[in-house]
Amino acid sequence: MEDRTEYQGKMETQLQEWGAKIDELQARAEKTGGDVKDDLNQRIDGLKAKRDDMQKRLSDLKSASDGAWSSLKSGFQNAWDEFSSSVEEAKSKFD
Template identity: 40%
Template sequence: MDEKQAYQQKLDAKLDEWKAEIDKLRAKAEGASADAKLRYHDQIDDLKKRRDEMEKELEKIQNANAAAWNDLKAGADKAWEAMSDAMKDAWRRFG
């Protein structure tokens, strides 16, 4: 397995993990008060958008040739960090 394939698998696994975390937050929101539910849904919408962006980055990497994927990796790494930070923030607020 080359570096690109390993990175793709790592990113794909993390996307699945984030989807599960978003689903947990969504379930938690259902049991919250009306005000809290609104805050949860705003946070969940933001997380879902960020996750969707990560999926797009993964697609770009999957379709990139060997020379171009390193440039795309830098963008994916930034998006990964932003998503990780947003997920941690969501759990601090609502966890």
């Protein structure tokens, strides 16, 4: 079982990687045109909002007491899984 610091570090790294993917998607969307570009930009804006929410949740998780950490981790993991699916879904739209 991974410890708290290891888990948080892993989540920070993954969040940075997804941020880079979102930036890449944004750059690719700029090369498209018309309705496709509008749709992609809406998806990307949604991903950015979710990323910002995940950054806040991770910050809250990092500052939580040991007693609250376990319960916060569960909620964080659920939101994390949803965000991960959203990133992968958006990425698949470009492939």
